Amino acid sequence: MSLYIMIMAGGKGERLWPLSNPGRPKQLIGFDGRGSLVRQTLERLHGFAPFEKIWVMTGIEIANQVAIGLPELPGKNIIAEPFGRNTAPCIAFAASLVARQDKDGIMAVFPSDHMIADTGAFRRGLDVAIGFLEKNPHHLLTLGIVPSHPETGYGYIEPGEIVWHDPGDHSGLKVQRVQRFIEKPDIASAKTYVDKGCLWNAGMFVWRVDAILKAFERDMPVMHKTLMDAWQRYSDPNEVLEYFYSHTKAISVDYAIMEKADNAVVIPVDIGWNDIGSWDALGKVLEADSNNNAFNGDVVFEDSGNNVVWAGGKRVVLLGMEDTVVVEGDDAILVCPRSRAQEVSGIAKKMNAAETKGVGRFKIP
Amino acid sequence: MSLYIMIMAGGKGERLWPLSNPGRPKQLIGFDGRGSLVRQTLERLHGFAPFEKIWVMTGIEIANQVAIGLPELPGKNIIAEPFGRNTAPCIAFAASLVARQDKDGIMAVFPSDHMIADTGAFRRGLDVAIGFLEKNPHHLLTLGIVPSHPETGYGYIEPGEIVWHDPGDHSGLKVQRVQRFIEKPDIASAKTYVDKGCLWNAGMFVWRVDAILKAFERDMPVMHKTLMDAWQRYSDPNEVLEYFYSHTKAISVDYAIMEKADNAVVIPVDIGWNDIGSWDALGKVLEADSNNNAFNGDVVFEDSGNNVVWAGGKRVVLLGMEDTVVVEGDDAILVCPRSRAQEVSGIAKKMNAAETKGVGRFKIP
Numbered sequence: 001m002s003l004y005i006m007i008m009a010g011g012k013g014e015r016l017w018p019l020s021n022p023g024r025p026k027q028l029i030g031f032d033g034r035g036s037l038v039r040q041t042l043e044r045l046h047g048f049a050p051f052e053k054i055w056v057m058t059g060i061e062i063a064n065q066v067a068i069g070l071p072e073l074p075g076k077n078i079i080a081e082p083f084g085r086n087t088a089p090c091i092a093f094a095a096s097l098v099a100r101q102d103k104d105g106i107m108a109v110f111p112s113d114h115m116i117a118d119t120g121a122f123r124r125g126l127d128v129a130i131g132f133l134e135k136n137p138h139h140l141l142t143l144g145i146v147p148s149h150p151e152t153g154y155g156y157i158e159p160g161e162i163v164w165h166d167p168g169d170h171s172g173l174k175v176q177r178v179q180r181f182i183e184k185p186d187i188a189s190a191k192t193y194v195d196k197g198c199l200w201n202a203g204m205f206v207w208r209v210d211a212i213l214k215a216f217e218r219d220m221p222v223m224h225k226t227l228m229d230a231w232q233r234y235s236d237p238n239e240v241l242e243y244f245y246s247h248t249k250a251i252s253v254d255y256a257i258m259e260k261a262d263n264a265v266v267i268p269v270d271i272g273w274n275d276i277g278s279w280d281a282l283g284k285v286l287e288a289d290s291n292n293n294a295f296n297g298d299v300v301f302e303d304s305g306n307n308v309v310w311a312g313g314k315r316v317v318l319l320g321m322e323d324t325v326v327v328e329g330d331d332a333i334l335v336c337p338r339s340r341a342q343e344v345s346g347i348a349k350k351m352n353a354a355e356t357k358g359v360g361r362f363k364i365p
Numbered sequence: 366m367s368l369y370i371m372i373m374a375g376g377k378g379e380r381l382w383p384l385s386n387p388g389r390p391k392q393l394i395g396f397d398g399r400g401s402l403v404r405q406t407l408e409r410l411h412g413f414a415p416f417e418k419i420w421v422m423t424g425i426e427i428a429n430q431v432a433i434g435l436p437e438l439p440g441k442n443i444i445a446e447p448f449g450r451n452t453a454p455c456i457a458f459a460a461s462l463v464a465r466q467d468k469d470g471i472m473a474v475f476p477s478d479h480m481i482a483d484t485g486a487f488r489r490g491l492d493v494a495i496g497f498l499e500k501n502p503h504h505l506l507t508l509g510i511v512p513s514h515p516e517t518g519y520g521y522i523e524p525g526e527i528v529w530h531d532p533g534d535h536s537g538l539k540v541q542r543v544q545r546f547i548e549k550p551d552i553a554s555a556k557t558y559v560d561k562g563c564l565w566n567a568g569m570f571v572w573r574v575d576a577i578l579k580a581f582e583r584d585m586p587v588m589h590k591t592l593m594d595a596w597q598r599y600s601d602p603n604e605v606l607e608y609f610y611s612h613t614k615a616i617s618v619d620y621a622i623m624e625k626a627d628n629a630v631v632i633p634v635d636i637g638w639n640d641i642g643s644w645d646a647l648g649k650v651l652e653a654d655s656n657n658n659a660f661n662g663d664v665v666f667e668d669s670g671n672n673v674v675w676a677g678g679k680r681v682v683l684l685g686m687e688d689t690v691v692v693e694g695d696d697a698i699l700v701c702p703r704s705r706a707q708e709v710s711g712i713a714k715k716m717n718a719a720e721t722k723g724v725g726r727f728k729i730p
Binding site for chain 1: 702
């Protein structure tokens with residue numbers, strides 16, 4: 001069986017605003033000198049599939065930039081979504097695309113805007129996933145992250161009984177039944193989940209295309225029918241995508257499929273994962289000084305600690321500051337407490353809306 | 366008797382760094398849309414003296430800029446100091462320059478980097494000063510600011526008995542003997558001084574040139590002799606200045622003359638004075654929103670209050686910030702608590718030194 005890889009690169013660049021923005025979302029930015037996150041995602045998968053079996057689904061606004069950054073991939077494998085529809089339609093379309101080539105193919109789905117420090121551990125996890133699915137073709141498999149701390153920003157996966165463990169594999173990896181998917185919890189619940197051995201849901205999936213399409217047919221019959229109709233109406237995948245996205249609703253694959261599935265399994269992996277979902281999260285992976293000031297660029301800290309600072313072209317100087325985020329983007333400068341970094345995407349939305357509406361320079365109502 | 370005006374414009378641009386810098390010190394910046402502070406200083410004095418009797422003493426680095434900004438003044442009246450020597454040598458030289466034209470002339474000395482909101486009140490104070498000196502030619506007069514709050518950043522003047530009060534003047538202004546000059550106090554002492562009716566020392570002086578030169582001869586005999594020697598050696602005032610500054614020490618006129626003088630008098634004035642000596646002080650005169658966020662430029666405040674923000678070219682967004690200074694300069698961005706704004710000049714010194722020494726981008730030792 002062949003592996004097909006689908007890299008999802010549809011982020012809108014709100015969480016790391018003003019460094020990121022709709023024209024330069026997180027997946028197009030590099031944070032550690034090793035190239036953009038989408039490029040790192042591709043390189044991390046080296047050898048698992050030939051380039052013609054790797055697709056990137058991304059927004060039409062940045063499709064060209066993505067293509068330029070991934071010259072190995074055939075141009076037609078960069079699929080431009082006319083607009084965002086969350087992960088379920090994206091995955092359904094991708095599965096149908098693969099199925100036209102290879103109904104028995106295994107498809108792996110990865111977000112493009114996360115950091116994974118331990119590539120070896122990641123690849124071992126993927127190896128085990130593929131090995132498992134070759135013998136258990138009906139399961140929907142996800143890689144679950146062994147948590148480092150109770151985190152309220154992620155969904156959790158509660159693993160159940162062990163269903164597979166290759167005695168010849170020295171990685172210690174195992175496949176477990178998924179007991180349930182859990183939405184983003186409060187901090188008390190997060191602590192309980194971590195204590196119970198629950199895993200972070202990182203949106204990484206591996207399954208056979210026939211299995212995931214069957215799941216759509218069963219649990220999202222309208223969406224599935226719309227997709228099948230689209231393939232009957234059009235032969236050009238771009239036209240299929242346009243029609244399908246125009247006639248289906250936005251919903252996550254977790255909510256649409258995984259939470260309902262009785263055949264979901266998970267491999268717990270410990271791979272140095274960080275979703276860089278906020279400036280606070282980025283602060284945990286950026287270079288830091290001895291006072292835990294995480295920074296990029298020309299930054300001077302005077303009597304300051306625990307800050308996250310991204311300097312663009314200018315020197316940034318902090319005097320007497322603690323626990324603060326300072327970001328110089330191309331067009332804007334953001335200053336906020338680290339504890340409020342989760343609210344930055346809301347600010348980014350307002351800024352974009354304000355620019356569209358021509359709202360004035362001061363105090364967005 | 367004629368009035369001669371000496372505007373001192375020698376500041377180094379450290380207190381409002383990174384907006385100000387050695388090439389663009391505070392006196393060359395406008396903060397309220399009414400032109401640079403040195404320009405406002407000149408305009409505030411309109412009519413008190415013809416332009417050929419108004420001099421500006423400034424640093425050689427910015428003398429051209431000053432001249433361009435004050436085209437009314439004859440070019441030779443912009444005097445470029447080869448290096449800074451504090452106020453006493455500057456004033457001694459200026460007085461000697463005036464004395465060569467008019468030994469009986471009255472000379473008024475003003476800093477160029479303060480804001481004065483009430484021009485009328487300022488001009489009435491100067492009128493009274495001139496009137497007083499015409500009849501009392503031996504006194505050294507200063508305008509003292511009626512304080513609005515206990516402030517530790519300024520020196521104080523303790524006024525004594527009233528020595529002159531024009532019964533025909535409806536301004537209510539009076540001339541009082543100076544009991545003593547007081548150096549920058551701690552906060553407890555500052556409160557006592559304000560309660561006792563002490564005044565802020567704003568460095569504004571009016572005196573006859575023969576009186577101030579006599580004071581130098583008495584209290585700073587070496588400096589005075591050096592100055593007289595210089596005028597004997599050279600006829601070109603620039604050469605005199607170069608020689609004099611090279612051979613005399615840096616000292617303030619307060620310390621060199623005023624604190625020792627037994628003929629010092631003060632006119633208490635209430636003129637809306639602000640020395641803009643820090644970002645915190647500037648915050649008190651900048652436009653502010655209903656949450657007391659003082660700002661300039663394209664600034665957005667979200668759930669933020671009591672901040673001082675200067676936006677350069679980029680939009681500056683504050684989320685959840687309080688009592689913080691954020692400044693976008695041409696080359697650097699500063700973030701610090703308002704309470705530590707006094708330390709900015711120290712940072713500016715370090716930054717300039719670091720640039721000279723080529724110290725790296727991060728953590729000045």
